[in-house]
Amino acid sequence: DSGVTQTPKHLITATGQRVTLRCSPRSGDLSVYWYQQSLDQGLQFLIQYYNGEERAKGNILERFSAQQFPDLHSELNLSSLELGDSALYFCASSVAGGGVEQYFGPGTRLTVT
Amino acid sequence: DAKTTQPTSMDCAEGRAANLPCNHSTISGNEYVYWYRQIHSQGPQYIIHGLKNNETNEMASLIITEDRKSSTLILPHATLRDTAVYYCIVRPTYSGAGSYQLTFGKGTKLSVIP
Numbered sequence: 493d494s495g496v497t498q499t500p501k502h503l504i505t506a507t508g509q510r511v512t513l514r515c516s517p518r519s520g521d522l523s524v525y526w527y528q529q530s531l532d533q534g535l536q537f538l539i540q541y542y543n544g545e546e547r548a549k550g551n552i553l554e555r556f557s558a559q560q561f562p563d564l565h566s567e568l569n570l571s572s573l574e575l576g577d578s579a580l581y582f583c584a585s586s587v588a589g590g591g592v593e594q595y596f597g598p599g600t601r602l603t604v605t
Numbered sequence: 606d607a608k609t610t611q612p613t614s615m616d617c618a619e620g621r622a623a624n625l626p627c628n629h630s631t632i633s634g635n636e637y638v639y640w641y642r643q644i645h646s647q648g649p650q651y652i653i654h655g656l657k658n659n660e661t662n663e664m665a666s667l668i669i670t671e672d673r674k675s676s677t678l679i680l681p682h683a684t685l686r687d688t689a690v691y692y693c694i695v696r697p698t699y700s701g702a703g704s705y706q707l708t709f710g711k712g713t714k715l716s717v718i719p
Contacts, residue, residue: 494648494650496648525706525707527707527709534709534710534711535643535649535692535707535709536709537706537707537708540706548706550706580646582648582649584648584649584707586705593651593654594649594651594707595651596648596649596650597648598647598648599646599647599648601646
């Protein structure tokens with residue numbers, strides 16, 4: 493158990509819909525990272541927040557957005573969903589902005605039908 | 606970030622040492638070598654990291670060549686639970702600014718055989 497929690501574990505929704513994925517980092521970790529893992533693209537970095545502020549963006553679509561709240565939990569919002577958005581979404585946390593170790597949550601499996 | 610090259614797959618007999626190679630010939634002086642693994646769709650798990658000296662922890666050993674262009678992750682006594690995809694990643698050392706996300710390649714799928 494990494495100490496990072498993600499909800500929900502599974503999500504099935506239709507094309508065009510909007511969903512919110514939630515992540516609670518390990519106690520004391522200030523940085524949260526979001527990654528997407530699909531069969532054809534592998535594990536890809538989406539976005540990072542550090543202590544409530546956006547730190548870096550990766551291959552994140554404009555239809556996706558995220559935020560980190562004062563209690564340090566983070567949400568990833570996915571809108572206008574397409575079939576290709578079906579993937580595993582992982583959240584990771586680290587102590588600082590560039591923590592040596594990133595601790596990954598169990599992931600949310602999103603299926604878009 | 607420097608790119609890494611790893612074999613697509615490897616087999617290892619249970620109880621034997623698993624030696625997973627990684628080539629990172631363009632690594633910069635301020636870049637560490639990290640190893641993570643992912644067991645069947647679970648979240649990736651940190652294993653070990655190093656700069657230029659060999660490192661050992663309770664999970665594995667990391668051997669980095671003197672020119673730092675390649676490294677080997679060693680699982681001393683592989684078990685069935687070590688079956689996973691192993692990722693070798695290079696990343697700059699933390700300097701207080703910027704972002705330090707992990708860039709995953711395709712990794713090596715290690716199968717531990719009974």
